[in-house]
Amino acid sequence: MIVKAYSKSIHLEAMEMLLKRLSVDHPIYSKISNQIGTTRAGDIGEEMVFRELEKMKLPFKYYVFHKLLLFAENAFELDILLITPFGAIILEVKNFSGILEFTGNPSQIIQHKESGEINKYPCPAAQLNEYKYQLLQFFNDQNIPIPIYGAVVFASRKSFVKITSDKAEILYRNEVSPFLRKFQKLKPTLTEEDMEKIKDILLQKNTPFAYFPLSKHFSIQSEDIIRGVECNRCGYLGMQKRNRTWYCPSCRKNDSSAYKNTITSYFLLCKDSITNKECRDFLLLSNRHEAKRILANSNLIKTGNNKSTIYKIKHSL
Numbered sequence: 001m002i003v004k005a006y007s008k009s010i011h012l013e014a015m016e017m018l019l020k021r022l023s024v025d026h027p028i029y030s031k032i033s034n035q036i037g038t039t040r041a042g043d044i045g046e047e048m049v050f051r052e053l054e055k056m057k058l059p060f061k062y063y064v065f066h067k068l069l070l071f072a073e074n075a076f077e078l079d080i081l082l083i084t085p086f087g088a089i090i091l092e093v094k095n096f097s098g099i100l101e102f103t104g105n106p107s108q109i110i111q112h113k114e115s116g117e118i119n120k121y122p123c124p125a126a127q128l129n130e131y132k133y134q135l136l137q138f139f140n141d142q143n144i145p146i147p148i149y150g151a152v153v154f155a156s157r158k159s160f161v162k163i164t165s166d167k168a169e170i171l172y173r174n175e176v177s178p179f180l181r182k183f184q185k186l187k188p189t190l191t192e193e194d195m196e197k198i199k200d201i202l203l204q205k206n207t208p209f210a211y212f213p214l215s216k217h218f219s220i221q222s223e224d225i226i227r228g229v230e231c232n233r234c235g236y237l238g239m240q241k242r243n244r245t246w247y248c249p250s251c252r253k254n255d256s257s258a259y260k261n262t263i264t265s266y267f268l269l270c271k272d273s274i275t276n277k278e279c280r281d282f283l284l285l286s287n288r289h290e291a292k293r294i295l296a297n298s299n300l301i302k303t304g305n306n307k308s309t310i311y312k313i314k315h316s317l
């Protein structure tokens with residue numbers, strides 16, 4: 001049963017918002033641009049594997065979660081997690097095409113693309129083992145004894161593992177179901193009630209907002225973030241407030257709700273709370289009554305009164 005369905009990563013969306021608001025010569029611009037490419041490819045791989053899991057029928061009860069961000073010794077993010085009567089199973093998904101070689105000491109993976117391009121990445125087997133360790137700590141903190149298993153899954157049909165790793169189970173996408181079916185040979189260690197309890201804890205402890213705001217995550221000064229309301233037709237930053245609408249001086253579009261995405265950008269990029277003044281600064285707005293109206297219409301949690309009023313975002317962004 002799918003408990004937490006596949007969804008596009010909000011982290012990716014936030015990085016795209018950030019890139020639009022950084023000048024191209026900012027020292028971190030190319031790093032973020034590269035990360036967007038890797039995350040986008042990763043998302044596609046996870047979606048492919050997740051679709052297989054949706055079609056799959058296993059001979060035992062199981063729960064599937066896409067993308068859980070949890071805390072143990074540090075924050076860790078699991079691509080796909082299954083809870084079964086036999087324990088927890090982590091699937092660490094990679095969407096690498098080409099010839100792949102695992103190396104040891106130091107552990108990494110080398111990708112030889114058809115184009116001749118060679119890339120190296122952190123070893124997914126070592127990554128998986130770290131997540132298994134973190135998840136074990138997480139369950140220890142909750143007083144839940146549970147065996148933890150896992151596999152690295154290569155999602156792309158264009159991936160060819162030439163040198164494998166003995167540090168973890170390495171699978172192609174079509175091997176996921178047979179791998180999971182093998183667990184029924186083990187002795188169950190969790191009852192249905194245990195599984196139910198674990199499911200609730202995982203959903204409750206999932207904190208997708210731990211990455212944000214991104215300026216903190218990437219150590220970017222807030223003044224380096226370009227301000228202004230974004231035009232959703234041409235991407236121009238700095239739409240002007242005119243009567244009841246926002247006007248784009250670049251493409252001349254009027255859009256009365258243009259500020260909404262910009263408020264979301266503020267929370268994902270700058271800070272987890274906003275005051276009237278911060279709103280005016282970010283939206284390049286001079287009128288405090290306008291800012292007040294905008295904040296009141298943005299579905300935020302309001303605390304304090306008058307000048308000390310601050311607004312926070314609700315978790316269902």
Ligand SMILES: [Zn+2]
Pocket residue numbers: 231232233234235236248249250251252253
């Ligand atoms: Zn425009």
